[in-house]
Amino acid sequence: MSTKTPSRLEKILDSGQLAVTSECGPPRGSDPEAITKKAEIIKDHVDAINITDNQTSVTRLSSLAACIHLKLMGIESTLQMVVRDRNRIALQSDILGAASFDIHNILCLSGDHQMFGDSPQGQNVFDLDSMQLIQTVRLMRDEGKFLGGDDIKRPPKMFVGAAANPFADPFEIRVPRLAKKIAAGVEFIQTQCIYNLDKFELWMKEARDRGLHEKVYILAGVTPFKSAGMAKYMKNRVPGMDVPDEVVKRMAGVPKENQPEEGIDICVETIQRLKECEGVRGFHVMAIEWEEKVPEIVERGGLYPRPEDL
Amino acid sequence: MIVADKKPIEEIIDMVKGYRKILILGCNECVTVCEAGGKKEVAVLASALRMYFMNEGTKIEMDEITLERQCDHEYLEEIRNSMDQYDAVVSLACGVGVQFMAEKYFGSPIYPGVNTCFMGVTEERGVWSERCQGCGQCILDRTAGICPISRCAKRLLNGPCGGSTKGKCEISKDLDCAWQIIIDRLKELDRLDDYEEIAPIKDWSTERAGGPRKVVREDVRQ
Ligand code: SF4
Ligand code: SF4
Numbered sequence: 001m002s003t004k005t006p007s008r009l010e011k012i013l014d015s016g017q018l019a020v021t022s023e024c025g026p027p028r029g030s031d032p033e034a035i036t037k038k039a040e041i042i043k044d045h046v047d048a049i050n051i052t053d054n055q056t057s058v059t060r061l062s063s064l065a066a067c068i069h070l071k072l073m074g075i076e077s078t079l080q081m082v083v084r085d086r087n088r089i090a091l092q093s094d095i096l097g098a099a100s101f102d103i104h105n106i107l108c109l110s111g112d113h114q115m116f117g118d119s120p121q122g123q124n125v126f127d128l129d130s131m132q133l134i135q136t137v138r139l140m141r142d143e144g145k146f147l148g149g150d151d152i153k154r155p156p157k158m159f160v161g162a163a164a165n166p167f168a169d170p171f172e173i174r175v176p177r178l179a180k181k182i183a184a185g186v187e188f189i190q191t192q193c194i195y196n197l198d199k200f201e202l203w204m205k206e207a208r209d210r211g212l213h214e215k216v217y218i219l220a221g222v223t224p225f226k227s228a229g230m231a232k233y234m235k236n237r238v239p240g241m242d243v244p245d246e247v248v249k250r251m252a253g254v255p256k257e258n259q260p261e262e263g264i265d266i267c268v269e270t271i272q273r274l275k276e277c278e279g280v281r282g283f284h285v286m287a288i289e290w291e292e293k294v295p296e297i298v299e300r301g302g303l304y305p306r307p308e309d310l
Numbered sequence: 311m312i313v314a315d316k317k318p319i320e321e322i323i324d325m326v327k328g329y330r331k332i333l334i335l336g337c338n339e340c341v342t343v344c345e346a347g348g349k350k351e352v353a354v355l356a357s358a359l360r361m362y363f364m365n366e367g368t369k370i371e372m373d374e375i376t377l378e379r380q381c382d383h384e385y386l387e388e389i390r391n392s393m394d395q396y397d398a399v400v401s402l403a404c405g406v407g408v409q410f411m412a413e414k415y416f417g418s419p420i421y422p423g424v425n426t427c428f429m430g431v432t433e434e435r436g437v438w439s440e441r442c443q444g445c446g447q448c449i450l451d452r453t454a455g456i457c458p459i460s461r462c463a464k465r466l467l468n469g470p471c472g473g474s475t476k477g478k479c480e481i482s483k484d485l486d487c488a489w490q491i492i493i494d495r496l497k498e499l500d501r502l503d504d505y506e507e508i509a510p511i512k513d514w515s516t517e518r519a520g521g522p523r524k525v526v527r528e529d530v531r532q
Contacts, residue, residue, distance in 0.1 A: 084464070088511075110464055110466060110471050110472075111464075112473070112480070113463050113464060113473075113480060113481045115481050116481075124464070126464050126465040126466070127514065128511055129464070129465075129466045129467055129468050129469070130466075130468075130471075131467075131468035131508055131509075132467070132468065132508075132509075132510075132511045135508070135511075136511075147511065163472060164472075165472030168470065168471070168472045168473065168474050168475065169470075169474050169475055169476055169477065169487075169490060170470075170474070170490055170493050170494075172493075172502075173470075173493055173502075173505055176502075176505055176506050177470075177505075179506055180468065180505075180506050180508060183506070183508060184508055192472060239472075239473035239474075239475050239480035240471075240472045240473045240474065240475060240480065
């Protein structure tokens with residue numbers, strides 16, 4: 001493969017090295033430090049930082065604005081964009097806005113339903129779905145066209161990503177769904193947090209059987225548990241999350257004060273095992289409101305130092 | 311059918327208090343089937359209101375009529391001669407009927423007696439659920455006969471999302487994931503390969519987004 005955009009993330013993946021990405025959630029207020037401080041902590045240990053887009057449908061500082069803050073610090077970001085809140089006019093407009101700041105990565109998502117957040121009585125949009133957003137960015141980039149057919153002056157140069165959840169149901173279409181996203185034009189994938197490694201490896205095997213691992217860069221998603229309570233919560237309350245009983249037991253089996261360390265251990269072991277899984281091209285470390293642990297996880301996972309000159 | 315639900319009686323009392331003579335007007339179609347606005351519900355509402363105002367010491371007269379339909383001129387005309395005697399009408403038809411009444415009897419106060427909810431089916435007596443949002447460009451041929459616009463919480467044309475769990479939608483354990491049903495149907499029809507065809511971006515101009523809609527059929531027009 002050869003690179004199609006100025007994205008550093010794309011260059012690293014193209015060079016065959018394992019990539020590392022992480023993510024930061026913007027604040028529920030307008031203080032830019034809430035985002036710049038988090039970014040400062042992790043920037044030397046990751047290749048790009050995702051900025052979430054009103055995740056779990058809770059209103060926050062905009063993803064695009066936060067990406068610009070990172071850009072001004074010289075940090076590469078990935079603009080997460082959900083189709084829940086914007087129609088095709090707003091989506092394309094924000095893509096151009098991001099491109100005008102040379103933000104080179106985008107992650108196309110459907111977004112959690114608004115009933116989970118602070119505005120359950122609000123409208124949703126869903127003019128496009130995530131698959132169609134992928135197609136839209138590719139159309140804008142590769143053909144230099146708007147969805148309406150007109151030409152774009154200085155088209156966006158974005159490396160196009162999407163999420164994949166190997167653990168959602170029905171399992172039999174999880175690999176076909178990946179194939180579908182690839183057909184839509186996705187170039188990198190960040191997966192749902194992986195705790196059920198056997199199931200993930202089975203998904204990867206099926207993806208390999210279809211040669212999909214050669215058509216898209218798959219970054220395995222990992223999230224450290226801070227506590228046994230969090231493990232239980234993720235198991236029982238978060239839709240589409242697969243936390244096996246033995247993982248919950250392992251967390252609950254250590255004294256409370258040691259649970260954070262145990263959570264990090266599990267995360268590092270996951271990285272070590274999945275490094276051996278053919279088709280895994282990097283890791284997406286989502287340390288939710290625990291960014292200070294990202295450097296340790298990356299170092300202990302044997303993913304440090306990050307490549308410098310490319 | 312169009313499914314409606316009863317409005318709380320307090321809301322209706324609030325609307326009609328102050329009037330002397332009221333018509334409670336039912337409809338014999340959808341709202342009868344979903345037991346929200348047929349003859350039976352007209353009678354129940356009228357007697358509840360009578361009781362309420364009697365206890366209150368207010369004198370209110372109430373008539374009950376149930377028309378065949380409230381969405382066609384010919385049936386609404388049946389009450390033309392008696393409309394003069396009423397100070398207000400509470401229509402238990404869906405929002406369509408309420409409005410057609412208001413348009414036809416322009417000088418009369420017309421109030422809605424039900425909350426109109428959706429187009430759907432009777433799953434079992436007392437349980438109705440949505441099936442169609444009238445998008446104006448039916449795509450059921452491509453989704454194994456199951457509608458993702460009305461039945462997927464995110465209207466995904468290329469679902470399911472990552473929140474689909476054990477056949478249920480991420481927003482509620484009581485709600486089936488439409489995409490699980492679509493996939494089960496595709497399997498049953500031996501068409502699972504169709505799943506990988508990407509559904510194109512939809513033209514929503516035939517839906518609500520395009521403004522109020524109209525169907526004009528020259529072939530049946532008189
Ligand atoms: S595709 Fe449109 S017309 Fe067909 S059932 Fe769904 S909402 Fe109704
Ligand atoms: S869980 Fe299923 S029905 Fe619910 S939003 Fe996702 S795809 Fe749609």
